[in-house]
Amino acid sequence: MALLTLTSDIGEQDYLAGAVKAVLLRQNPSFQLVDITHQLSPFNDPQAAYIIRNATKQFPAGSFHIILVNLFQYRPDHLLLVKHNEQYYLLADNGLITMILEETPQELVALPMDKSIARNTLACADVFAKAIDELANGKTLEELGDATVSIQVRNPLRPITTSQYIEGQIISIDHFENVIVNITHEEFEAQRKGRRFKIVFKRDEMIDRISETYADVNEGEKLALFNAAGYLEIAINKGNAAGLFGLQGFSEKSTSQYTQSRLFYQTVRVYFE
Numbered sequence: 001m002a003l004l005t006l007t008s009d010i011g012e013q014d015y016l017a018g019a020v021k022a023v024l025l026r027q028n029p030s031f032q033l034v035d036i037t038h039q040l041s042p043f044n045d046p047q048a049a050y051i052i053r054n055a056t057k058q059f060p061a062g063s064f065h066i067i068l069v070n071l072f073q074y075r076p077d078h079l080l081l082v083k084h085n086e087q088y089y090l091l092a093d094n095g096l097i098t099m100i101l102e103e104t105p106q107e108l109v110a111l112p113m114d115k116s117i118a119r120n121t122l123a124c125a126d127v128f129a130k131a132i133d134e135l136a137n138g139k140t141l142e143e144l145g146d147a148t149v150s151i152q153v154r155n156p157l158r159p160i161t162t163s164q165y166i167e168g169q170i171i172s173i174d175h176f177e178n179v180i181v182n183i184t185h186e187e188f189e190a191q192r193k194g195r196r197f198k199i200v201f202k203r204d205e206m207i208d209r210i211s212e213t214y215a216d217v218n219e220g221e222k223l224a225l226f227n228a229a230g231y232l233e234i235a236i237n238k239g240n241a242a243g244l245f246g247l248q249g250f251s252e253k254s255t256s257q258y259t260q261s262r263l264f265y266q267t268v269r270v271y272f273e
Contacts, residue, residue: 002136003032005059007052008068009040010121020068020125027129028136034059040069046157046171046250049099050180054229056100061086064132070094071124078110079124080151081131083141090128095154102156109145157250159183166191167269168232169250177240179247181232181268188232188270195272199224201234202245202265214238234268 004024010016017038024031036055040048048069056065065087073094082089082097082105090111091097097105111131117123131144141147159168159182168183199207211223214237222241227233235241242248250266 001030001032002028002132003034003060003063004132005034005036005056005063005065006038006068007036007040007048007055007065008038009042009048009070010038010068012038016121019122020066023122023125024066024129027126028133031129031132036065041249043070044249045070045096045099045154046169046182048096049156050171050182050229050231053100053102056087056089057085059087062088064088064090064135066125066128067091067096067100068121068124069096071121072119074152076113076119076124077115078112078145078149079127080149081109081111081128081141081145083107088132088135090131092124093149093152095152097151098153099156105151107141107147108149108151109141109147110149110151111145157182159187161187161191163272165269165271167267170247170266170268171231171250173242173247173249176235177242178227178233178235179241179245179268180227181234183232183268183270185226185230185232188226191270192272197273198271199232199234199268200271201268202247205245207234232268232270 021033052067067089071092076092080091080093080097084101084106089097111127113127134144157169159166166183168181170179171182172180207222207224211225214235217223217237219238222236225233236244246265248265
């Protein structure tokens, strides 16, 4: 029984998320389907990469991860089937896979799309369903598609580092409006080198210690901790950090003067002393 996860930016307001599941189960009713989320912010690849990376690595080896995110950034004549660290990823060739993995995929093939069919989400789901079913029945990756394809590559969003500070971007805001920054515990300690530090955001807000839990501070006070995925998180005990501080998810579109002014609300800087 193949285990399939579903992640998308299509929402759940209409029929589409359910119809995708119907397409998969029509191909093989024994597929085991697990939703990760269908609520990813549209066109926010750093957020998508963070969520997909940290959710999918918890699944058993041999799981299939269907990623319906930004499917039509380019007109697709093929889709990707990737095998990496014993996990399979099925998604558009839009650069997202290298952001998720933070490295070059170990194995991949391009899954062809019939030129006579419509280019829509359900057609993509159908291609993925057939590929998974064939793999589960013994076919190899090379039998399913073109292993020589040259894929779109995008670099993951990385923090800026100097000897005096590390500056991260807000890559996700969770259900409690806790703010997740793309600085991992490992990166933090490597830059810190045992020094004291100040976490500064929105010009004048400051935190100078790392908490283990939200309860380490009084109700209504701000705190910083490293979450279960190992990323820096800014929170308020029983409060909404993003809303109260006016913090926003980082935007990759930084060409306009308006967007540049928003960077104060999208970045977090850790100074070392």
